[in-house]
Amino acid sequence: MRNYLIGAGLAVLVAGMADAAMAQSEIKIGEINSYSLLPAFTEPYRKGWQLAVEEINAAGGINGKKLVVISKDDNGKPADAQTAANELVSSENVAMLAGTFLSNIGLAVSDFANQKKVFFLAAEPLTDAITWSKGNRYTFRLRPSNYMQAAMLVEAAAKLPAKRWATIAPNYEYGQSAVAVFKKLMSEKRPDIVWVDEQWPPQGKIDAGPVVQAVAAANPEAILNVTFGADLVKLVREGNTRGLFKDRAVVSFLTGEPEYLDPLKDETPEGWIVTGYPWYAIKTPEHEAFLKAYQAKFKDYPRLGSIVGYQTIKSAAAILAKANSTDPEKLIAATEDLSVPSPFGEITFRKIDHQSTLGAYVGKTALKDGKGVMVESSYKKGSDYLPSDAEVEKLRPKD
């Protein structure tokens, strides 16, 4: 036993020295996400960033240094995410933090980053607070925010003749702010609209029958849906059986993302106006290159998570290459107004609020060969759906 222990100790020592030698020639990014809580989104996301790492290192790494991503699970809890962030920063000496899915976890890590003066590239959290009301100089965000997605949907929704609207949204910050922004923007464009009902099922626990029934009783002409995942499946099934969506327009956040659309299979409702990712219909050269590489490596089609994971690490690499340093201040300077290519075309990290201009696809749902797809989709650039600079400055605290 004692011999074994000594041996193990030596092994650790040797490994430690090897690590130290390696550290000279590599750059580490610390990545955190809800792998165990939300595998449906985070597994494709992981594949996305793995592909990015492979491509970056095949092309010579970052200014000659090898890129290494150290990935941690956050259990879906803000407190655990901070423990992981701390480990990555204190023990692994990562150059920057990246990732997160849930808004509250994104905010927790962004606050950690602000306190410890670490650069943080938020991948997925949608809350507007992370770049506006609770924004800080160390945090940037990749995905189009709640506000941006709402603005994209409002553009299409305002053209509908419907005047009586009802909303169904999960009862937490994401659902609440999605509905609030949608209502505000919609009422600005269409003062004639009345909001006749709102339903707030608890996230993950929708009792779909009574909810559908209650919405139907208000007899709206159009419905805004913000539920996703398993809740969406239940809502759609009940809604289909009870005829809720018949002759009613539906506008729905995120439903066109393969993560949420594919599980609906042949029950996919047709004609919903949604944001999403129709990977089968995007014919730009940037996207086709990504698609080909992804399918070759994983023998699977990409989800939106794959794009987010891929682009997070690609952007991070571009930032590190431009800064040519791991000093957070230099990273911030490098990121502000940095333009990087993405599978959706070039995006820019805005200096004013640290939001990227990555956009989203807006289209309609349809059924094809027993599967849900997005049709008539078009790419909406993020930069076209943000409020004016003057408004943004009012929303964001001064650094």
Next chain:
Amino acid sequence: MAFYFVQFLTGLASAASLFLVASGLSIIFGVTRIVNFAHGAFYMLGAYIAFTLTERLEGALGFWGGIVVAALVVAVVGVLVEMVLLRRIYHSPELFQLLATFGLTLMVQDIVVLIWGPDDLLGRRAPGFKGAVDFFGQNIPSYDLFLIVLGPVVLGILWLLFQRTRWGVLVRAATQDRDMVAALGVNQKWLFTSVFAVGVFLAALGGALQIPRDAVHHAMDLRIIVEVFVVVVIGGLGSIIGAFVAAVLVSELNAFGILIFPKISIILVFLVMAVVLIVRPWGLFGKPEAPARRTPGLTVNPWRPWTSNERLAAVGALIVAAALPLFGGNYALTVASEIAIFVIFAVSLHFLMSVGGLASFGHAAYFGLGAYGVAFLAKFAGLPMIACLLLGPLLGLAGAAVFGFFAVQLSGVYFAMLTLAFAQIVWSIAFQWVAVTGGDNGILGVWPEKWAASPSHFYWLSLGIAALAVMILRIIVFSPFGFALRATRDSPLRSEAVGINGKRIQWTAFVIAGTVAGLAGALFAYLKGSVFPDNMGISLSVDALVMVLLGGVETVFGGVVGAIVYKALNIWLVSQTELSKLVLGAFIVLIVVAFPKGIVGTLESIISRRRKSSSSHQPLLTSRIETAE
């Protein structure tokens, strides 16, 4: 009018699915007294296996056959679990089985993702029940009608089973008085196994029947387990009819509640439970528990204060712990601070559970209140850190004083569930009152002041407060108040006869435990720099429970060891492996088997057995102490 009728039917359909699962849990608890945390896991397994079978098998027969076979398969799994795992620990301290089933639940969550993949799965619709029936212009899904009929049918079958068969008579007898049934020569082993099998079958059937209207996914278990517990408790433990009535009550209140308050669903079941338990302490159809015949003290090693050698050892351990900053890095120190905070949290619950005999399922409420107390004081009042640390926990104290007053009127699982209800009510206030608490986005920027900001300083602060908390609680345990509390725990009747006001003593203990938990929460807020509703969520309450059980309920010191082992392991596993839940769950199950009284409890009994055999010249004295206990 047609609308209200259809809404009523919709509520009934929801009730039917809830009832199937709840009835199984109720039967299992009634007979075996196992708080079967894995019931949701069996429900989820039923859905997954039914999904696979119904996708493979053709036609109506394939569908319905698949559902029943799935439930049977899961029932067999349940039997295996009972025989291999639970049988070993029926004689462990109360609630210890909860630990084993909690470990299983963790494992199943990872296993289903490994087998069936991470995506949500859409099962096929039930043949013959695909459409809807038109009722005065309102559509009722025909599958809902099927469920509405099925619920009472299952209730009827169970009723016949319990009233008209010998097995049913035995089950009812065991529900009423287990010891007497055993004394009459009934083979308890097989009675328990069969009851467990029936209960698991019902859970799996409930899950399998969800596939035509739900998505099958890896979080189904957590979605249902708490709700089902609540339904069982509202109905009265062990009462099948009670479970049915409670399921209908809850579902109908939800169906009509959302018409007036669309945000009510998130809290409704807990509100109903709190009201029912305050008015009827044993649920709607439950009966008061018979007073325990066994004197709990007999199975416990007599508690005694530390000898001076042990005191020295404790001080030594503390000095070693305090030396950590000499060789540990920043990360190690922060993790150690977190562990120290959880030691405080665990000992506060341990104090309530082992000394007071009151198992709280909602202890995180006071932890979270302490954390929010600090956040309010620091962010809104701008008070300095010391003042926040001293005053923040007072919010935990206040919460414990209010809720404890109602909770200590109850005992056993009813007490546990009422504390859970209060915790969920507090949680939902933090979650919903966005203007004040920031909702689920929490309150950010609660960082420690300069003097405590460095990881080593914060670690010393946490360690110092943890040592202080443990010491104070130990002093209370061996104070006259502690003896009175233990007397109330061991025999309410006798303690009352000697003039102890049991309820007031328990209430005081509850407030002490809540305040100490609030202190832990206050430190936690500073450690993380932010406060979220999570900090008072169910999973944190369960964590605390697991720590206490892991350490050993029937000990003075178990909470400390349980917290260190569980928290360190948890952090380490999450950091090291993708399958942290599978490994952690397996580890918990192993510990349960290896240390059937918890880590400290089992070690203590081994040591005392050795001591007894080496000092056999004092048998008289030991036995006298045991009797006194």
